[in-house]
Amino acid sequence: MQRKTTKPAAPTKDMVNHPPHYAETDNGVECIDAIRAALGREQFIGFLRGQVIKYQWRLGKKDSSVEDNRKAIWYANKLDEVLNELEA
Numbered sequence: 001m002q003r004k005t006t007k008p009a010a011p012t013k014d015m016v017n018h019p020p021h022y023a024e025t026d027n028g029v030e031c032i033d034a035i036r037a038a039l040g041r042e043q044f045i046g047f048l049r050g051q052v053i054k055y056q057w058r059l060g061k062k063d064s065s066v067e068d069n070r071k072a073i074w075y076a077n078k079l080d081e082v083l084n085e086l087e088a
Helices: 033-038 043-057 065-084
Strands: none
Touching: 033 043, 043 065
């Protein structure tokens, strides 16, 4: 009787927190941090709000609704983090 061999599962991509197309650059700067540095605090807050709206807007319009919802939550959490920096 011949045994079936199974391949080890490939590592899953985290398309919400660490999508491969936003991988760290050679100098270790994350894209979101570069955006924040380029925009400044107030514009960065607007950017984050826009991202939340965008991903909520797309819900149900394509196959990745769960992923889009998770991205909206990620940006909302980042917005909360930035807004709370002055509170600390």
